[in-house]
Amino acid sequence: MHKTLSVAKDTWWVGVNDYETDLFESLWPLPQGVAYNAYVVLGDKTAAVDTVKGPWFDDYIDKVATALDGRALDYLVVNHMEPDHAGVIGRLKHTYPGLEIIGNAKTLPLLKEYHGIEKDVIQVKDGESLDIGGHVLTFHTIPMVHWPESMVTFDATTRTLFSNDAFGGYGAHEGGLFDDEKPRERWEGEMLRYYATIVARYSGMVQTALKKLSALDIANIYPAHGTLFRQDIGQAIELYDRWSKQETERGVVVAYGSMYGNTRRMAEAVCRGISEGGVKDVRLYDAARSDTSLILRDIWRYKGLVLLGCTYNTLLFPALDALCVKLINRMPKKRVLGIAGSYSWSKGALDALRAFAETVKLEKIGPEVEVFAAPTAADLERCLELGKNMAAAVA
Numbered sequence: 001m002h003k004t005l006s007v008a009k010d011t012w013w014v015g016v017n018d019y020e021t022d023l024f025e026s027l028w029p030l031p032q033g034v035a036y037n038a039y040v041v042l043g044d045k046t047a048a049v050d051t052v053k054g055p056w057f058d059d060y061i062d063k064v065a066t067a068l069d070g071r072a073l074d075y076l077v078v079n080h081m082e083p084d085h086a087g088v089i090g091r092l093k094h095t096y097p098g099l100e101i102i103g104n105a106k107t108l109p110l111l112k113e114y115h116g117i118e119k120d121v122i123q124v125k126d127g128e129s130l131d132i133g134g135h136v137l138t139f140h141t142i143p144m145v146h147w148p149e150s151m152v153t154f155d156a157t158t159r160t161l162f163s164n165d166a167f168g169g170y171g172a173h174e175g176g177l178f179d180d181e182k183p184r185e186r187w188e189g190e191m192l193r194y195y196a197t198i199v200a201r202y203s204g205m206v207q208t209a210l211k212k213l214s215a216l217d218i219a220n221i222y223p224a225h226g227t228l229f230r231q232d233i234g235q236a237i238e239l240y241d242r243w244s245k246q247e248t249e250r251g252v253v254v255a256y257g258s259m260y261g262n263t264r265r266m267a268e269a270v271c272r273g274i275s276e277g278g279v280k281d282v283r284l285y286d287a288a289r290s291d292t293s294l295i296l297r298d299i300w301r302y303k304g305l306v307l308l309g310c311t312y313n314t315l316l317f318p319a320l321d322a323l324c325v326k327l328i329n330r331m332p333k334k335r336v337l338g339i340a341g342s343y344s345w346s347k348g349a350l351d352a353l354r355a356f357a358e359t360v361k362l363e364k365i366g367p368e369v370e371v372f373a374a375p376t377a378a379d380l381e382r383c384l385e386l387g388k389n390m391a392a393a394v395a
Helices: 052-066 091-093 105-113 186-213 233-244 262-274 294-303 318-331 349-359 379-394
Strands: 006-007 012-015 015-017 034-036 039-042 046-050 075-077 101-102 121-123 129-131 136-141 151-155 162-166 220-224 249-257 282-286 300-312 338-345 369-372
Touching: 012 052, 015 039, 034 338, 039 052, 075 129, 101 105, 105 121, 105 349, 121 294, 136 186, 186 233, 186 318, 220 233, 220 300, 249 262, 249 294, 249 318, 262 282, 262 300, 262 338, 262 369, 262 379, 282 294, 294 318, 300 318, 300 349, 300 379, 318 349, 338 349, 338 379, 369 379
Parallel strands: 046 075, 075 101, 101 121, 162 220, 249 282, 249 300, 300 338, 338 369
Antiparallel strands: 006 012, 012 039, 015 034, 039 046, 129 136, 136 151, 151 162
16 A cells, blocks of 8 residues: 655655455454554664565565665664564565664574574673664564564664564554554553453563663654554554553453353343443443453453353363463453353363462452353342442442
């Protein structure tokens, strides 16, 4: 859709929109596509900031050539070595043989192994700068946001932070690139879904990065995925600060695994209790049929979480178990948890959910409910009670 676009003084967007990849990292659905944002900065010397995923080289190199307008490309800044950002480095080097590649000490081994590149490499330290004539680029490491070598690049001239995966989101650019060209509700949900699936485990490191970057006089935030922020960078910073502090909204996610509908009936009773308790934001998900990234997104948004699972071959129903594994990896905090299970010829689900609760160490809200075969009226009344208690806990 987009040609090469000017996004700041002497600065060009040379990224691409990908509407063809179905699953990001072969895991997360992309109903709105995804953008690989990359940039070129022109001074007395020229510098590219990041590249794109391998299949999009032709689109990318055409835009780079347009931005350069006949000039050579002197530098490539590699903020992150993951292949969706660094997939065409080898081909870019072949196109511009004099290109020097800039990265930190943890970038260089990955550069060698992915692309076989060891020459024409400049290793930079945290806080070190490169003057390209008219623009001074400063490099700041933000390890584990979300890889060890991750860094950001700050152009002091335009006050632009090329922020790598930080502040990124799913979704291709359907119209404009910028926050003032699209409604917030269109990008915020995909930004949170990206955070919950990709970055959430490293929320402590996000807080460290935010404190570090607060010393910079930033006017623009240009991430490697998603919306570019120029009108109001505060909204992006505020969201990242809130999400990484695990601050939540008043609401409850109810996720269940059910084979024949009995555990689903329990989940619906919990939801009724939550609603009767005065909470309007209730999200009910069938773990076997719902997109896990949407469940994780809403878990990261809301304070309350209720998990209900049936027993499957003596274990927790697989789809709900998979959700629990992903949650353990992301280390949620500052939330309240309710659990319930069902069984027929063998118990197992509730014990597994108890073990999950012990691992994540969230405050538990009762009652625990365990149902044999189909729920009775008394069982459903206890589920309703759990919902009401959850509503009170998230108030």
